[in-house]
Amino acid sequence: MQIEKPYLMFIGDVADQLAAKTAAGIVDWRRDWCVGQLRLPGCKADLGIDDVGIAEAGRRGAKTMVIGVVNAGGVLPEHWIRSIVEALDAGLDVASGLHTRLEDVPQIAEAASRNGRQLFNVRIPSINFATGKGTKRTGLRLITVGTDCSVGKKYTALALEREMREQGLDADFRATGQTGIFISGRGVAVDAVVADFISGAAEWISPAADPSHWDVVEGQGSLFHPSFAGVTLGLLHGSQPDAFVVCHEPTRKTMRGVPAALPTIRQVIDATIASGRLTNPRIQCVGIAVNTQALDEAAARACLEEIAAAEGLPTTDPVRFGVAEIVKRVKALF
Amino acid sequence: MQIEKPYLMFIGDVADQLAAKTAAGIVDWRRDWCVGQLRLPGCKADLGIDDVGIAEAGRRGAKTMVIGVVNAGGVLPEHWIRSIVEALDAGLDVASGLHTRLEDVPQIAEAASRNGRQLFNVRIPSINFATGKGTKRTGLRLITVGTDCSVGKKYTALALEREMREQGLDADFRATGQTGIFISGRGVAVDAVVADFISGAAEWISPAADPSHWDVVEGQGSLFHPSFAGVTLGLLHGSQPDAFVVCHEPTRKTMRGVPAALPTIRQVIDATIASGRLTNPRIQCVGIAVNTQALDEAAARACLEEIAAAEGLPTTDPVRFGVAEIVKRVKALF
Structure with missing residues (x-):
């Protein structure tokens, strides 16, 4: 998994600052990687960085739009799909921390395919783990x-x-x-x-x-x-x-x-x-x-x-x- | 999910009786539903019911072969695939309690499709759950x-x-x-x-x-x-x-x-x-x-x-x- 930087931080219209803690954490620890935030009308969170549209984010060099929110269940709200498709059409990859797999939304899968862009679901493990053993490890x-x-x-x-x-x-x-x-x-x-x-x-x-x-x-x-x-x-x-x-x-x-x-x-x-x-x-x-x-x-x-x-x-x-x-x-x- | 009865109990060549606890539990509580057991050479478990081949199981009316074993990680051993394909070719459905999804094994998916049979993965939930709420329920x-x-x-x-x-x-x-x-x-x-x-x-x-x-x-x-x-x-x-x-x-x-x-x-x-x-x-x-x-x-x-x-x-x-x-x-x- 190699997510390209810098990031456009998408936080949608979340109801409070805590719901944007993913995005806020990235900004706090890797501010240099974040060209701006994209918020929808009614958004109650603010990352303290520039509000930018997708076009402006592209001009600032953004390579990936990060869906940096948490919500109970990790589901993708339907009215966010349009912004994700726009980002893909503008040439950005999209990386999500939600439980919903981006490619399971047909419009998103099609837009990624149409534009040759990558979709990342960091919350969905791609490894087959063994069961825990409980044996003491060194370190x-x-x-x-x-x-x-x-x-x-x-x-x-x-x-x-x-x-x-x-x-x-x-x-x-x-x-x-x-x-x-x-x-x-x-x-x-x-x-x-x-x-x-x-x-x-x-x-x-x-x-x-x-x-x-x-x-x-x-x-x-x-x-x-x-x-x-x-x-x-x-x-x-x-x-x-x-x-x-x-x-x-x-x-x-x-x-x-x-x-x-x-x-x-x-x-x-x-x-x-x-x-x-x-x-x-x-x-x-x-x-x-x-x-x-x-x-x-x-x-x-x-x-x-x-x-x-x-x-x-x-x-x-x-x-x-x-x-x-x-x-x-x-x-x-x- | 509607698994058809009666069952042929497949326990492969598991290493001990505990590994066949799924099959043994079904036999103990629903013996009438089990026409016999299918064991591979080296099997160390015994359900105490008739050893039958797939053909004999079919003659006894079996509708579904149940893979009734547990193993660490729930993986399907490669050398069991042949028996599963044979069961499908003989007109049985196959139901598994392993973590491995039966249809993820190409030979099994093809055999099911070829014979118009159903595959059941009882261990893989098909529902999207909400997160727990902790609120007291009646009952x-x-x-x-x-x-x-x-x-x-x-x-x-x-x-x-x-x-x-x-x-x-x-x-x-x-x-x-x-x-x-x-x-x-x-x-x-x-x-x-x-x-x-x-x-x-x-x-x-x-x-x-x-x-x-x-x-x-x-x-x-x-x-x-x-x-x-x-x-x-x-x-x-x-x-x-x-x-x-x-x-x-x-x-x-x-x-x-x-x-x-x-x-x-x-x-x-x-x-x-x-x-x-x-x-x-x-x-x-x-x-x-x-x-x-x-x-x-x-x-x-x-x-x-x-x-x-x-x-x-x-x-x-x-x-x-x-x-x-x-x-x-x-x-x-x-």
């Missing part, structure tokens, strides 16, 4: 877990990769979702793997490595989310992490998309250790990453201090304050 | 869980359905694997569902029902199996059971297929309650089903008594002694 692994979905697990993993490298560790981000794959150019969307192979896919993503090498695995979902906990658990077992970081959003009142209560950070630490020790008895929590975007700086600092005091672990907002303290902890422990 | 639900894979979860669920009906309860078995689908004629192979939709599929399998109606959901895997725990957890969350029965095989030394230790029955009870209360806070264990096939009757009785005393719950071997005591407990509690 060190860290995974990000969450009190909920959409709380910063990918951001935290990417920030940890960057900081670990800066502090002299040999580390690689391992993408498990569409955004991570767009950012790193490899990985597997584990939520799209056939359920029998979740832990096997996680083992494939993070193969045996040098004893001092760190894989920083992007977590998915939450052990406490009634829709997705199975994915979270399979990924945890297959990753067999030595270390994990809990990600949290302090203003969230209910689990994303469902009327369920949020677990506490302590519940997530305990459940992750209880489940994770099945494939790695040494698993331990090395820090807490709090998404304080909704708080002002004073409130954010107070929130981090309170959590750090309660849990006795390095606690930070990776976007605001970096993850240096967590990586120092990792270096001290391993 | 009562019981799920079977296990200390391991292949310990009798399906048998126990089928025995509970039969006994509940005999004791006057309104109960339906809900199939979540290929054997159960062959036996009950409906259901979803949840291990073949895309990971994002495991709990959503479980919600679909067991919809809202009359407040006094019992769905008896066939469990899958084990929360303690490093290959499949994600499936188990998603199914548990989607089923939101009021009650569960722990299934156990007392002579098993390691988890099936992997070098991992077995959990205790108590660990399974605790982990199931801890995880299950996310979608049903009232979840409780109502009994223990022990597969004592490997023990003589005295040893079996001693084993059951020991477990019953330790856990304080009705404990039985469903095959040997039935599940009347567990159903009495259910009636007393709900």
Whole structure:
């Protein structure tokens, strides 16, 4: 899979900023690759880059239109098809992170064929995985877990990769979702793997490595989310992490998309250790990453201090304050 | 999906009896539907029914050859293709519980087309599920869980359905694997569902029902199996059971297929309650089903008594002694 850069970011008419988190993540980590955003009337998200039409995107050199949104079920809304066909007619490839296969929409398949363009479905794995084995592999692994979905697990993993490298560790981000794959150019969307192979896919993503090498695995979902906990658990077992970081959003009142209560950070630490020790008895929590975007700086600092005091672990907002303290902890422990 | 009966049971040259558990389950619960078994040289399993060739199966009225085996990954061995083509040429349909889609093998697709026969892949869901919602549904639900894979979860669920009906309860078995689908004629192979939709599929399998109606959901895997725990957890969350029965095989030394230790029955009870209360806070264990096939009757009785005393719950071997005591407990509690 080789998706050509730069990208035109298509976010349609999504209902909120969270629904455009794929696109926002790509812009945050690979801004140079994004020539602009294409939004439809009524769009409630904004990537903070130029609004461009397809023609202007072409003039700016765009090679691929990225459908950078998530929605429950990952279905492609019918009224987006027209924009996708226009992009193909303008000579762009199209890459999607939705569950719907682009080529399963006849107008899109025809337009791609007519223009000799490529369609990419990063969320649909093209590999046949084995079932997980649970056997301990060489190398060190860290995974990000969450009190909920959409709380910063990918951001935290990417920030940890960057900081670990800066502090002299040999580390690689391992993408498990569409955004991570767009950012790193490899990985597997584990939520799209056939359920029998979740832990096997996680083992494939993070193969045996040098004893001092760190894989920083992007977590998915939450052990406490009634829709997705199975994915979270399979990924945890297959990753067999030595270390994990809990990600949290302090203003969230209910689990994303469902009327369920949020677990506490302590519940997530305990459940992750209880489940994770099945494939790695040494698993331990090395820090807490709090998404304080909704708080002002004073409130954010107070929130981090309170959590750090309660849990006795390095606690930070990776976007605001970096993850240096967590990586120092990792270096001290391993 | 309408699979025509009676069946010719194909078990190939599988390496042990457990690998033929799909076929054995169908024979145990629907013996009248099975005209005989077809085994290849070297087969280590025996269904205890007549060995017949394809021609003889046809004379006995077989309408469908059932590929009744499980193997890690669910792949179709190449040397079985010839038997499948022969069955199609003899006018039989073919139904498979493997992950491999029969029509993806060109010789099989051609033979089916040439003879106007149907191919069924009961393990490959044909429905687009929604993601799980976690919202409490009306009706009562019981799920079977296990200390391991292949310990009798399906048998126990089928025995509970039969006994509940005999004791006057309104109960339906809900199939979540290929054997159960062959036996009950409906259901979803949840291990073949895309990971994002495991709990959503479980919600679909067991919809809202009359407040006094019992769905008896066939469990899958084990929360303690490093290959499949994600499936188990998603199914548990989607089923939101009021009650569960722990299934156990007392002579098993390691988890099936992997070098991992077995959990205790108590660990399974605790982990199931801890995880299950996310979608049903009232979840409780109502009994223990022990597969004592490997023990003589005295040893079996001693084993059951020991477990019953330790856990304080009705404990039985469903095959040997039935599940009347567990159903009495259910009636007393709900």
